[in-house]
Amino acid sequence: MMDYKQKLNDLMLTAAKQNASDLHLAVGRRPIIRLDGVLIPLVKELILTKEDAEGLVFAFLTDEQKQNFLKLKQLDFSYNFEDKVRFRVNVYMQRGFMAVAMRLIPAQIKTIEELKLPPILHDFARLQQGFILVVGPAGHGKSTTLAAILDEINHKRTEHIITVEDPIEYIFSQDRCVISQREVGRDTLSFHSALRSILRQDPDVIMIGEIRDPETMATAMTAAETGHLVFSTLHTNSAAQTIDRIIDSFPPNQQGQIVSQLASTLVAIVSERLIPRLGGGRVPATEIMLVNAAVRNLIRERKVYQIDLVIETSVQEGMLSLNRSLVSLIKQKEVSLEQAEGLSLNPSELRILLQKS
Secondary structure, three states, rough: OOHHHHHHHHHHHHHHHHOOOOOEEEOOOOOOEEEOOOOOOOOOOOOHHHHHHHHHHHHHHHHHHHHHHHHEEEEEEEEEEEEEEEEEEEEEEOOEEEEEEEEEEEOOOOOOOOOOOOOOOHOOOOOEEEEEEEEOOOOOOOHHHHHHHHHHHHHHOOOEEEEEEEEOOOOOOOOOEEEEEEEEEOEEOHHHHHHHHHHHHHHOEEOOOOOOHHHHHHHHHHHHHOOOOOEEOOOOOOOHHHHOOOOOOOOHHHHHHHHHHHHHHEEEEEEEEEEOOOOEEOOEEEEEEEEHHHHHHHHOOOOOOHHHHHHHHOOOHEOHHHHHHHHHHHHHOOHHHHHHHHHOOOHHHHHHHHOOO
16 A cells, blocks of 8 residues: 555655646646646656545645545645745645645745846835735746745844735745744634734734735735835736726725725836746746836826836836846847747737847
8 A cells, every 4th residue: 555645755855856846636647747837747656546646635634634625625735844845735626536736835035136036126125115016827936026025124124024824835034023924724814814903913014925805905005004014916917907906806986995095005016927948947027017106197097008108118217018028038048039929918019129129
């Protein structure tokens, strides 16, 4: 009979050694890793049976987690593997069988430079208050970017940082800051309940792992309004789309107040994608929108469709369009034109910018 605990350890070690970003376990397939955005089956492993999937799932669940999973049919949690690697784990049911998706979280928090992110992100680590969103698809580096900014604050300022995450991803080593990391389900019932009491915990900097509902969004903006620096993430594709999504998530009778709050608290939106690098690995392509007077007016007047033009014409202020970021990566021979065009929201403009540069 298979030793499922040992097999799970072997699979996690393989994923870590291969520098994979994800590990997937599902019935009827060999274990699969995601490497540089591509899914690759582990051909030396056997195809998983129903019994294998159950054995592997139950190998890392506590009794309480097991009960919750059997009741809810899905479960999020973080898992430490021999203090070497952390995983963000989601166990779920598919076609009546158990399955697992595991995201590898590096033990070392990288700096803004190491992540090849725009230098203007250092400015966000110096702010005293405001609301900053990092947006993009799942698995494209949002949590990693926020961790880099927060760790810079940790090393350079004396503040109280509170994070609310589901589950906790990067573990911060406290330096100059006091850092309180709260996990939904273990330390608090929900994002919303954690945020309701967060201002009583004397925070300076607040990081909300993900904004999932209008109540959490409203509380985040209120915290920014009352003198705190607030960071969070959303699954949107651009700065303009993010603002529309936020406003539209509220009932019409509340939208006037939300527009006003957003215009006064929002400092920046960073939109990012990880794109395969020539020669291996992935590199971020970013859009940076800074909220200047022009952007603030467009938010208030609900003319969000004009924001892309402001970003394109405000390069001197530190703003960056996704296409300009892609052009820079092409010229540095980091990515191919084909990859860049596939990622661009406006490929024809990308080609024009490339010709001009």
